Amino acid sequence: MRADARKNRDHLLAVASEAIAEQGVDGSMRDIARRAGVGLATLLRHFPTREALLDALLRTSFDELTVKAAELEASSSPEDALVSWLRDCVTWTTTYRGVTVLMAAAIEDPESALHASCVTLRAAGARLLARAQAAGAARTDIDGADLFALVAALAWLGDQPSLAPGADRLFGVVASAILTSAGRDGQPHDRMGES
Template identity: 85%
Template sequence: MRADARKNRDHLLSVAGTALAEQGVDVSLRDIARRADVGLATLLRHFPTREALLDALLRTSFDELTAEAGELEGSNSPKDALVTWVRDCVAWTTEYRGVTVLMAAAIEEPESALHASCVTLRAAGARLLTRAQAAGAARRDIDGTDLFALIAALAWLGDQPSLAPRADHLFDVVASAILAGAGSGDTEGGAP
């Protein structure tokens, strides 16, 4: 890619990131182009669909969260690694209102531009969960899909103005429910 094209693409991504943070994932592509001081055709030349733009914008964060899971896996206790990673995922998803809906849909749609990144991210969380379960630190009756759903639910809470002040407390409640000893399904059966 030419240097000027790369500069334009990076500028569009920067503007899109700000717009998504302010307005959520339903922000108008036309609005993003206007804010970037380019025509809609220029935006679409770089990112032919909303999903292509979101994939380019979110992939770096997905990759960072996936890498973080790998680092935590090797350096923290299984319990601490799981709780830290879930907290970081929730914090990231609240940056872009509505992103969890897109992520959940992308996991179910292999043709989605976001599919591979979302599946990889969910698998990273599942590995941390499985490690915590093997160490007896997490319930055995939940799996990576359940963990992903809980992250989405916690992120949704953070998006609700009336509930946002309770988000940290509710995170602790959910984390306690995931950890061994907190519920009825913590030691027997279930999906790893």
């Protein structure tokens, strides 16, 4: 891609990121184009569908969370890595209202532009969970799909104005439920409620 085309595409993505953070994943494509100072046809030339725009916008974040999982796996205890990654995922998913619905649909639809990124992200969480389970720090009756569902549930809480104030406390409750008593030596448990 030429440098000027890359710059234009990056500008559109930056504007889309702000608009979608404000309006949610169903935000207006026309509004994104207007905010970017281009016509709708220009936006559609770069991103022919809403899903293509969201794929480009979200894939980078999914990839960052996947890399973060690998870094945590190499640098942290199994329970700390799992809880830190879980918190990062929940925090990120609350950035874009409605993204959890999109992720849940994409993971079930191999034709979705977001499918591969969602599958990779879920696999990264599953590896952290399996590592914690092997260390006896996490319960063994859940899997990566369950962990992915818990991220979606916790993110949904953050999207609800009346429930958002208690979302951090409930994150601690869920994280405590995932960890076994062997994974709770005081330290990880204390960090679960941190923002």
